[in-house]
Every structure is written in C-alpha cells, then in structure tokens.
Amino acid sequence: MAEDWAVGVHAVAAAIDAGEVEQLWVAKERAGDRRIQDVLAAAERQGTALRWAAAAELDRLGVGHQHQGLAARLLPAPARKLSEVLESIPAPGLLLILDGILDPHNLGACLRSAEAAGVHAVLLPKDHACPINATVRKAAAGAASRLPVVVVTNLARSIASLKEQGYWIAGLAGEASADLYQADLRGPLALVLGSEEKGLRRLVREQCDFLWRIPMSGAIESLNVSVAAALALFEARRQRQAQAKTDELR
Numbered sequence: 001m002a003e004d005w006a007v008g009v010h011a012v013a014a015a016i017d018a019g020e021v022e023q024l025w026v027a028k029e030r031a032g033d034r035r036i037q038d039v040l041a042a043a044e045r046q047g048t049a050l051r052w053a054a055a056a057e058l059d060r061l062g063v064g065h066q067h068q069g070l071a072a073r074l075l076p077a078p079a080r081k082l083s084e085v086l087e088s089i090p091a092p093g094l095l096l097i098l099d100g101i102l103d104p105h106n107l108g109a110c111l112r113s114a115e116a117a118g119v120h121a122v123l124l125p126k127d128h129a130c131p132i133n134a135t136v137r138k139a140a141a142g143a144a145s146r147l148p149v150v151v152v153t154n155l156a157r158s159i160a161s162l163k164e165q166g167y168w169i170a171g172l173a174g175e176a177s178a179d180l181y182q183a184d185l186r187g188p189l190a191l192v193l194g195s196e197e198k199g200l201r202r203l204v205r206e207q208c209d210f211l212w213r214i215p216m217s218g219a220i221e222s223l224n225v226s227v228a229a230a231l232a233l234f235e236a237r238r239q240r241q242a243q244a245k246t247d248e249l250r
Contacts, residue, residue, distance in 0.1 A: 004074045004077075005072065005134045006020075006071070006137045006138075007061070007068075007070065007137075007138055008066060008067060008138045009039060010142040011072075011137040011138050011145070012024070012070040012071070013038070013039050014143070014144070014146055015072050015074060015145045016039065017145070018146065019046065021046070021048050021073070021074060021075070022048075022049065022072075022073045022074060022075045023049040024050050024072050024073075025053050025057075025070070025071040025073070026050065026069060026070060027067075028052050028053065028054060028055075029055045029069070030068070030069030033069060035068075036068075036069055058071050080150045081150075082123070082150050082152060083161075085121050085148050086162075086165055089121065090120070091188065092188045092189070092240070093120050093121075093188050094117075094118060094189055094191075094233075095119065095120060095121050095123065095191070096110065096114045096122045097122070097123045097169075097192040097193070098110055098123070098192075098225075098229075099193065099201055100128050101124075101193075101195060101196065101225060102130050102196060103196060104135035104136045105139045105226075106130075106225050107130045107132075107139070108135065108137065108139020108144070109229075109230075110122075111136070111140040112139065112141050113230035113234075114229070114233060115140075115143035115146055115147050117233035117236065120148070121147065122149045122150070123150050123152055123155065123158060123190075125152060126151050127153075129195075132144055159190070159207040160207060162190050163209075165188075166188050167189060168210070169208045170185075170190070170192065170208060170210040170211070171191075171200050171211050172191065172193050172212055172213070172214065173194075173200060173211045173212070174199075174213055174214075174221060176212050176213040178211065178213065179212065179213065180215070180231075180235060181215065181235060184239070185232075186239050186240055186243045191229075191232050191236070192208060193225050193228060193232075194225075195225075196225055214231055
C-alpha cells in the first residue's frame with residue numbers, strides 16, 4: 001500500500017477530522033454499520049469525495065490490513081517545521097523522539113501512547129526509520145492524525161536545537177544507572193527512545209542530558225519499545241498532573 005492511505009474506522013475518522021482525506025472508499029456491504037455511518041456523516045461535513053466499492057476491492061487496497069469497510073486516500077502531507085511546532089506548544093512542553101523505530105506496529109503503538117499521555121509533538125528521523133504509513137496509522141488508532149509529527153533530516157541537530165529552546169533531553173537505556181521513577185519529569189522535556197535492536201545511536205545518546213532506565217525484576221532484560229514509551233510517558237503525565245494540582249492549591 002502507498003504511504004498516502006489510511007484504513008480502519010479510527011484511523012480514517014481521525015484523518016477526516018484533520019482534513020487529510022482526498023477520497024473516502026466505503027465497502028457497500030458495510031453501509032449499515034453505525035460506526036461507518038458516523039464516519040460518512042463527518043466526511044459529508046468536510047465535503048470529502050466518496051466512492052462506494054465492494055469489500056474485495058478494499059481488500060486489495062488494504063494489502064492485508066483489516067480495513068473495517070473504510071479506506072481513505074490522503075492528501076500530500078505538508079512538511080512541519082520544528083520551530084513552528086514548538087511555538088504552538090504550551091509550557092512545559094513534553095515531546096517524544098523516536099530514534100529509528102523500524103516496525104510500523106511499534107511506531108503506531110508509540111504514537112497512540114504519546115497522544116494518550118498528552119505529548120505535544122513527536123520527532124522522527126527522515127532516514128533509517130519507518131515512515132508514517134497505513135500500518136502505522138491503523139496501529140495508532142487515529143493518533144497519527146491528531147499528533148503533530150515532525151520528520152527531521154538530522155535528529156542530533158534537532159535535539160541540539162531543542163536544548164537551545166530550554167528542553168531537557170532524556171534517553172531511555174537499559175544500561176543506565178539512573179532510575180526513571182526517581183527522575184523529575186515535570187519541566188520542558190523530550191524523551192528519546194532508540195530502535196528495537198540497537199537502541200539509541202551514539203550521536204543521539206551524546207546529546208542526551210540524562211539517561212534513565214526502567215527498573216525491572218525477573219530475567220527479561222528489556223521491554224518492547226512501545227511498552228517502554230508508554231511507561232515513561234505516563235510517569236511524566238502523573239508527575240505533571242500532581243504538579244498542576246499543587247499549583248492550584250497555592
């Protein structure tokens with residue numbers, strides 16, 4: 001499948017809401033499904049072009065994806081500039097940086113957790129990493145359309161720019177000595193996770209102000225990257241919510 005498609009109810013609905021859809025394909029056999037009717041209503045409000053098709057035709061579009069009767073051809077995505085995204089982020093900003101995630105399901109799961117945890121933007125490298133494609137969008141359950149995702153040419157240089165803007169940069173590494181749950185995650189922060197097999201690249205690691213580990217028991221030495229991302233981001237959310245409540249009481 002080309003990278004300019006979204007399939008499945010959640011991914012397509014989010015893409016419509018974001019104004020990303022050029023044409024919506026709907027399986028005739030699923031016309032009575034209430035969730036599809038809700039998506040059609042949203043598409044009508046947006047003035048989205050609609051095409052009815054047989055489910056088998058969507059099967060061919062989806063290349064094995066569970067399209068749930070919906071597929072959307074997307075408009076070309078405008079390139080986001082990091083500087084412009086940072087201007088729109090409320091303080092203290094929380095960013096997620098993914099250094100070379102290769103598996104689309106892992107990337108989608110990371111985006112889903114990032115949106116749920118209140119991350120303001122996600123940074124991805126242009127090369128040697130999975131792009132935002134239909135599989136990612138499906139796994140992200142709409143988060144790929146709702147989150148600002150910035151694709152950068154040089155990740156280490158972009159991290160250096162974030163530091164100039166006042167962000168602390170913290171990488172997750174299994175061999176780190178500092179415990180994530182003893183760290184302060186309340187200020188302007190960018191959490192960095194490396195690829196599934198190699199972890200953080202050297203140049204990216206050197207840009208980190210901190211390296212933290214997630215403490216574990218048992219024989220397992222490392223977590224899936226999407227699980228690690230969820231644990232770290234929701235710890236940041238917990239700390240930030242506690243700080244907000246404290247500030248309200250002052």
